[in-house]
Amino acid sequence: MIDGVTIGRVAGLIEGEGYLALSKRSEGSGRSAYPGSPLIRVGMTDEDVIRWLAAVWGVKANGPYNPGAGGRKPVWNASLFGSVAAGWMMTLYPLLGFRRQERIRAVLAMWKCTASRPQTVWAGTYRG
Numbered sequence: 001m002i003d004g005v006t007i008g009r010v011a012g013l014i015e016g017e018g019y020l021a022l023s024k025r026s027e028g029s030g031r032s033a034y035p036g037s038p039l040i041r042v043g044m045t046d047e048d049v050i051r052w053l054a055a056v057w058g059v060k061a062n063g064p065y066n067p068g069a070g071g072r073k074p075v076w077n078a079s080l081f082g083s084v085a086a087g088w089m090m091t092l093y094p095l096l097g098f099r100r101q102e103r104i105r106a107v108l109a110m111w112k113c114t115a116s117r118p119q120t121v122w123a124g125t126y127r128g
Helices: 004-017 047-057 082-095 098-112
Strands: 018-022 038-044 062-065 075-081
Touching (some): 038 047, 038 082, 047 062
Antiparallel strands (some): 018 038
């Protein structure tokens, strides 16, 4: 079980660095998201934070991307798809600001209307 402090920390990461959407195509190398499934992604240059988040979510940390390109720091990310992402959105909803809450409402409403979504989508991998 995940404690309240961890949920609060995840909410802070989503509020500051998160991306909430419906997936539009296959995501990542070898990991696919069913098109139209909820997606949460957090990307940042702090590898340790992304590895912690990936462990909480039970997914793999992805990166580094653009290592050293143009003098920039490498970027890391962690992503959730499908019903697990929808569950996290609902859990985090009261802890997020208005703009993020609005986005969650829109994503979940669109997902609910997606007639072709599979029943079993979770943690970055479709297993239908």
